Amino acid sequence: MTKLYILDTNVLLQDPLAIFSFEENNVIIPAVVLEEIDSKKRYMDEIGRNAREVARLLDELRETGKLHEGVELENGGTLTVELNHRSFDQLKKHFFEMTNDNRILAVALNLAEEKKKQHTFLEVILVSKDALLRVKADALGLKAEDFLTDRIVQFDRIYKGYEESWMEPEVMNTFFEKKQLPLDKCQVSQTFANHFYIFKDTSNGTRSALGMIDNTKKHVQLFYNKHEVIWGIKARNVQQKMALELLTREDIPLVTLVGKAGTGKTLLSLAAGLYQTEDLQLYKKLLVARPVVPMGKDIGYLPGEKEEKLRPWMQPIYDNLEYLFNTNRKGELEQILAGMSSIQVEALTYIRGRSIPEQFIVIDEAQNLTKHEVKTILTRVGEGSKIVLMGDPKQIDHPYLDEYTNGLTYVTERLKHRPEAGHIKLEKGERSGLAHLSADLL
Template identity: 40%
Template sequence: MMQSSVADHSKPRLYVLDTNVLIHDPTAMLNFEEHQVVIPMTVLEELDHLKSGKPAVAVECRQAIRLIDQLIGDASPAELEKGVPILRVDGNTLGRLSIALQLNGEVVKRLPNTINDNRIINLLAILQEDYPQHEVVLVSKDINLRIKARACGIEAEDYHTDQLIDDISLLPKGYHEFSDSFWDGVDKVETRQELGVTYHSIALNDDLPSMHMNEFILDEQGFVGWIKEIDDKRLLVKDLSNDNLLQQEAWGLKPRDIYQALALKALLDPDIHLVNLTGAAGSGKTILALAAAIEQTMSEKLYRRIIVTRSVQGLDEDIGFLPGTEKEKMEPWLGAITDNLEALHLDDENPKGSVEYILDRIPLQFKSLNYIRGRSFQYSFLLIDECQNLTPHQVKTIITRAGKGTKVVCLGNLAQIDTPYLSATSSGLTYLTERLKDFSGNVHITLQGVPRSLLAEYADANL
């Protein structure tokens, strides 16, 4: 009698995910409710191979790898084989995730010596046997290699020497927002006027959060303050007018909200030498920086030239193979810059002509990061886009190129890291923000998302 082929849905299921599933949906392992999800070692190897390939696929591979790393946390190899709980976005823990460690019923102790990562893991396994009195630990920036190593019973950890925070939510925003009135939490304040500017000397107390130089204070009553001095006992806060901030203008561009207004204030201040803007796509980072650069170069003559560069994965390797001059080679990578130039002149009778006029007359130079390194720039407005893809070492190398009279503006979105070996916490942009938060010539602002259109807003919420 033939047995029924109908599946018994009363039993808990074990789902084994193929590589193409994780490419299609990098968060797929979260979608199997109370059941167990298994990632085969072969899938990890395929993700590792594809994470540096074609951009359309590589982004999903890196997102899947980072999610797997987040889910397994500090689990031991034995826990990985059994399955670690999957913590969902809503806080519920349903289902388990495991890495497949067995092949034909036997525990895998060695991986095929076909790729360098596997050779490293196999060497570590040998070292574990040869040095039983030692704890053998792999240190790697490669998240996927760490996952594979731990699945094979080898302790693995990230290189944390230049990582200053463990949780990106701890990164300063550049401002502190208070419900109702900021002054409700102030015990003692002394106010004075200097050349038409109001300053408040505020005694610190336990009710106030930890603050840093050049951060802003916002409250629901409309007060805006700028921290200009700080010590163990007091804050010196410069009183800013909310209305004046929102009425600022640079090359015809006005801020759309108070966060953009704070950013523009810093961009137009000649005493601020470094401006660091983070935020999601559509928050206005690039267009604000460009407008401020053109205004101060063309109208105010503060800078002799605008230098624009962009950190893009593969740029340094690929630029040499593109035809034409350096400017012509850079243009395909700098479409976001020229797009924003056009956006600044949408109301002109001939926007294209206006952009061509700017490019012909403004000393605007597109440079490769390879060109930036080893140079010193005087009286320049240096705009570095996509900074989230830079390592801490690269950030230091570039920032130290700033010469006399140069302003550096770093732009980036920590949610869109394109390099396989960086995360939001280890990015050079995070390192820069945390290291320079007490520098008197630095301002960091996290911009809020401003929908590009009604369609973009709806798609972001529903797709």
Template identity: 35%
Template sequence: MDEVERKVFVLDTNILLHEPLAIYSFKEHDVVIPMTVLEELDRIKDTKRDVSRDARVAIRALEDIFHDATPEQIAEGIPISRHGESLGKIAIFADYEVTETVHAFADKAGDNRILNGVLFLQSHYAPREVVLITKDINMRLRAKGAGVYFVDDYRSDQLIDDVRMLTKGFYEFPGSFWERVGECYSEKSGRSTLHTLPAELFEAPFINQYLLDKDSDFAGRVQEIEDGSVTLKDIGRERLMHRQAWGIHPKNIYQGMALDALMDPSIDLVILTGPAGCGKTILALASALEQVIEKGMYDKIIVTRNTPEIAESIGYLPGTEEEKMLPWLAAVTDTMEALHKNDVCTDGSMKYIYDKANIQFKSINFMRGRSIQNAFVLLDECQNLSASQIKTIITRCGEGTKLVCSGNLAQIDSSYLSPVTSGLTYIVERFKNFEGSANIYLNGVVRSRLAEFAEENL
């Protein structure tokens, strides 16, 4: 590539907090880290925030590159490579030496230094493009206003550009499915009926995708895709609606598909997305109780989630790890009460169930290094996790373990994540062609008419 065509990417601090190894994502182009970014990483690495670990990883990655370099080499840039592939250069820029010309942020001296540094580099490297990469929308606006020509978000980890394009895990055909198909090859496999159809009948099919139609009772699930043909299992809408777990029956076809996936032992990972009140938690917990207590398929239920604060901190909580987690997992305990509200003694029933099902409440912060065997794991509020955090949980799952990830992309509390960069979005796209996973978007609020109105109008 010609020297002029190689771009210079200047990284903001939030990029290295979002993806600590982002320096390796720019291929043959050059990367510049302003000194202000190193100062902010240093300040963050000693805090107790979730991102302190990411700050330390980013600092160690830079140390590995620059540990033998001279000051002149660091300023000029050092060639980097990864997995045997030669990339561009990386340099550290002393932005505090630049004479300040922009006061875009009256109360943020660090952001001003970064902006002034980018403006200096823009003229220094001309005619090469100098691009400021930041996840801070306001920083992008201020940079444009200050005269930075090229400003962008970090997109290398985004599998989709618009969350509305995220797969819902099912496809609904207009009209009648069988009128569209005509004749096909069908066979019996145990208690199931399988149909083999040409792939052109489907729009981007993937394994374990559910298929419905509007004008008949057809419902199926894709079993196999090969050589231009799609094999699907005929389930039937009525059978989906008659699924049950722990006394819970589906209230709509979306819950029916979710319950079918949750109760299928051949599916190791179930991803449930959808608005608040659509039934994600109650379906997951009911199916967990059914399979652990009634069917004995798993030895225990592990419930875990991230613990972001969306309001003022309530300080340190007393008790054991499980007791500390209870306020965060109130959604699960509320659901447990709802499942047993008609029992003669609700408290007695719940205590018995907690012991019988060996339900454990665990913090995601202490999951690293574990190996979870023969368990039903419920990972709640996944929208607040990054892709690396979710990977930490999924890679803990050993033999005989089923994982259910649930979340609502409209309720992200983390200032470092957006719907398209959430770990929940990431795994929906990454696992959609994995035969051991299923994803269902639970369309429709069934909690109450008040919740439904709020979801649609607020």
């Protein structure tokens, strides 16, 4: 049975192609949604880009017919810009203010009442990323849904990059002896290249071996930590050992790291970058960047030159560099960085249009990037470069992203099967006992 899907503004601002995601059903865009999109089209960010993309799509569809009467979509459905059903009489009994959200609710409620009177029994569904709007719709007896088509991961199964498995004692002995085993000799469920396994002896739970699937996806290689200490940093747990392996492999140009605060993502990445840039000279420069997205209320414009403006945003990076360089005096780190032209710290605002060859690139807080932004960054990576994307998908400050729709999760899930990519989820906090406790319980 055909359904009527009424789209909220935030659905289109997150995914302009959402209008094509409802199969052979009717998609309704209330007039107030067009007004809200129009108010966003001048923004010079991802929201503004999406608003302009929605406008272009609707303009193209306008050429096929009158939008207020409904036009056919390629997937067999229809799209209608709703100009009628705006009466506020039904809604004002419950919600008095004529806000934009309530105007969208009014359209949905009036359409549902009309279909009921016509005995057409078409199901009217309000689609919104706004949880409170869905609650209000439910209170009015309307069906409301979140827009989940843009989710990269369904059923909350985010890729971890490693698994635990059991191994028979004789098989484990062969594994230690030959340093590798064919995949069919191991009990493995994932066969992605660069995927790690923690094998445990079936007869002795304390005996274990670490394995890593090679680029051919035919063997599991015995994994051991080749780098005990890098720039004074030593891996404290097995996931950090796996992360260091990925960070120091020249044949893996893309690494994604996720984990809670204090798991060592930034410190390990910077240590690996400095080691390969300064000591091994595999790369000409270490470039560290992060998106300028504030947590909580923004502090507004900052005085000074570009470097002075960036310092508050980049302070977490500088904190880790101070630890790696073991600096104690004020201004000491700035003097070191001034003498080392191979280290560059900047905001992602300045990365568009660049080509970045032969550099070790670290992108911090990548969970605050959209799919389009992370694609823009990865297409900047030049020949001979390596890029590390890291962050915590559970700590997102971007208003239109969540754990399952952000750029970091997007890259991890879309490229996890590629031999050029490696991923690890860091589980254990190593910053301090208090930080670990807070990340787990608060």
